[in-house]
Amino acid sequence: MSPSTSHVRVRREEHLWWVGLDRPAKHNALDQAMVDELDEVLAEARREPSILVVHSTTPGVFAAGADIAELRERGADSALLAINAGLFERLEAHRWPTMALIDGPALGGGCELALACDFRLASPNAVFAQPELSLGILAGAGANWRLPQLVGIGTARRMLYTGARLTAAEALAAGLVEEVTDDLEARGRALAGVIAKRSWRALELTKLALRSQRPATTTFDITAQALLFDGEDKHTRMTAFLERRSR
Numbered sequence: 074m075s076p077s078t079s080h081v082r083v084r085r086e087e088h089l090w091w092v093g094l095d096r097p098a099k100h101n102a103l104d105q106a107m108v109d110e111l112d113e114v115l116a117e118a119r120r121e122p123s124i125l126v127v128h129s130t131t132p133g134v135f136a137a138g139a140d141i142a143e144l145r146e147r148g149a150d151s152a153l154l155a156i157n158a159g160l161f162e163r164l165e166a167h168r169w170p171t172m173a174l175i176d177g178p179a180l181g182g183g184c185e186l187a188l189a190c191d192f193r194l195a196s197p198n199a200v201f202a203q204p205e206l207s208l209g210i211l212a213g214a215g216a217n218w219r220l221p222q223l224v225g226i227g228t229a230r231r232m233l234y235t236g237a238r239l240t241a242a243e244a245l246a247a248g249l250v251e252e253v254t255d256d257l258e259a260r261g262r263a264l265a266g267v268i269a270k271r272s273w274r275a276l277e278l279t280k281l282a283l284r285s286q287r288p289a290t291t292t293f294d295i296t297a298q299a300l301l302f303d304g305e306d307k308h309t310r311m312t313a314f315l316e317r318r319s320r
């Protein structure tokens with residue numbers, strides 16, 4: 074695999090895989106090509122012990138969710154393919170710990186990407202929201218159960234029903250992030266350094282043990298998304314987003 078692919082930059086450093094989202098023109102919105110690239114990285118990284126650090130190559134940005142231009146054209150069949158949901162399941166199932174370094178908006182699928190990691194460190198620029206319902210779809214890539222597991226059902230409802238945006242400080246108070254720091258890279262490296270001194274095998278088995286705490290799967294969400302993907306409401310709302318931006 075090439076160490077650098079078009080919208081995902083990978084940098085290896087001893088036990089660390091830095092996985093950089095690199096689509097600045099679209100605020101790192103995840104399109105199919107990026108999902109495929111991330112899948113390749115995950116498959117490669119499973120071969121030997123490593124801690125994955127997902128970040129943005131662009132300061133002030135994390136990820137603006139699934140690519141709305143692509144989403145608008147996707148129907149029920151694509152929903153059942155579980156493009157983002159599947160990627161995040163595989164990320165969650167990485168054999169060793171993972172973390173997201175969040176230095177800007179983590180919206181929709183961007184927030185779900187961070188939720189699928191074991192740890193989230195945020196800078197003061199971080200913002201978290203699930204705006205899917207305003208686009209006529211649901212948060213089908215894990216937020217419906219990963220979010221309440223982390224922040225409690227009340228905050229999850231508020232974020233999902235209203236699209237409320239949490240600042241970094243609010244996310245810290247809610248338990249959505251472990252830490253808010255001005256030096257994400259250093260703090261991420263320090264946390265990874267502590268973890269990497271431990272037994273990789275014991276880490277892997279502990280991660281498997283914790284997976285038994287998983288309260289749900291995306292099975293229902295994917296099915297519900299298939300229903301919504303074929304709806305006119307979704308098409309109208311996504312067109313409104315794309316046209317508002319192009320004006």
Ligand code: COA
Nearest residue numbers: 098099100102137138139140141142180181182204318319
């Ligand atoms: N999918 C596709 N394109 C996106 C996108 C997404 N999720 N988020 C941003 N973009 C694109 C915009 O369309 C724009 O493209 P253009 O320059 O070709 O017009 C470009 O990225 C820059 O975005 P813009 O909105 O102009 O920048 P901003 O700084 O004003 O706002 C955000 C940044 C991230 C706050 C805003 O783009 C946003 O709210 N994005 C959508 C978030 C969302 O609803 N995500 C959930 C998807 S499930």
